[in-house]
Amino acid sequence: MLQKNNRLLKGLSLGLFLFLGFMASGQDDLLAELEADSKPKTSYAFATFKGTRVVNLQSPELPAKGVLQYMILHRFGTFRTNYFYNFLGLHNAQVRLTVDYGITDWLNVGIGQSSFQKMYDGFVKYRLCRQSSGEVNMPVSIVGYSSMFYTAQRTPENRPLNTAQRLSFVNELVIARKFSQNFSAELVPTLVHQNTVDSAAYSNSVFCLGLGARYKITKMHALSVEYVYQINPTKQFFDGTALQDYNNALSVGFDIETGGHVFQLFLTNSRGVSDPLVFTETPGNWLDGDIHFGFNISRVFTIVRPKLPRE
């Protein structure tokens, strides 16, 4: 009888132990069950760069659907000569203004104008794929950018230009990856085509390979760098005499993000501000002190608000 009771007690305590064990682990199990269950099937990278541009190159970012973006771009005069006389280059500023709009999350269209050579332009930027992990694994984001520029500047009467001759085109294919929360980089094969060039000996099409990167130093601040290598550069008259290749553009910048603005401040040897000029018509060289201060400022406005989930 005593033996039997003991056995029963043993059995009961074993059962109770198992039951309590189950109870204690119950909470964790519930959460673990849920976490396993609620993992998003595909997780997309976002905020790979702060702005829609790195400096001159496009970034893989597009304004969201229903968002209007206004940008002011400035490039100042060179550090090389008369820097103080020209008030830190301010007196030789080139200005570009653009407005673009997100028709969908993957399609952005815009117009712009640039002071130098009185250029007017229209552009489209389109996302082809997004970096993601999970069910769909995509190592990079790929974004295309195509623009057409019209040079309205008057030419001498003995050298008239028709409409076609005034056009130039820039195509960029942005292949970007967000490597970590702070570090992102991109490779940008670029084609600049100008319908009119200075000499028949020059190629109308210049192929370039751009490299851009950013590193976030705080949540609101980032350092950026950009280098655009020209594969078949055209020539320039250096100091008005000797012909030599145009330089590759190197830019080093600092991004500041506030609520709806991104301020990008940078130093670059690229003189131009409009896309056809920034990559392929850079006369200056960093080593000669041909450095320009510049900034891009963007502001976004939500025009069409997205539908929110219902309660």
Add this chain to the structure above:
Amino acid sequence: MNKRSFFVLFLSLVFTGINAQKLMTRNGYIKFFSHAPLEDIKAENNQVSSVIDLSNGTFAFVVPIKGFQFEKALMQEHFNENYLESGAYPNGTFKGNIEEYTKIDMDKDGTYKLKMSGVMRIHGVEKKIVEVVEFTVNGGKLNLFSVFNIKPSDYEIKIPASKQDNIADTLEVTVRMSYAAKK
């Protein structure tokens, strides 16, 4: 039947009993609202999953942070990138116990205001909380409703001085869920 097999049978009965009492949802709703001098901000999310085990009063929910939708896309990006850091901490979670859970009677309609205590985990930071939750049984279905406050600073979510007029110190959170038996 020997006693050991009896206990095995008993335990398996208990487990099936417990499983039958699990209620679940995958599309629970959560909203937060921030009222600050310069602006009001709200974000809504209907991808909350939650389980209640009525046999022991345990309760859990998981909120995918990327599921919060804002009226301004850039705000949503900043929320994920700068504040909640959803890349590193993709989910907010809660696990806890409903006090007096035995009061809930699934067989007849009624409303129960019950205390719930447990651990909230947001931005990788855990904090013990106690809140009152309203349960409603309606036609054999269990619904949950709760409004409570949370402070971003409790979860080491830093709001820069320049944004202190845009984002409140205390956010009002509203939770609504309708449960169905777990399959």
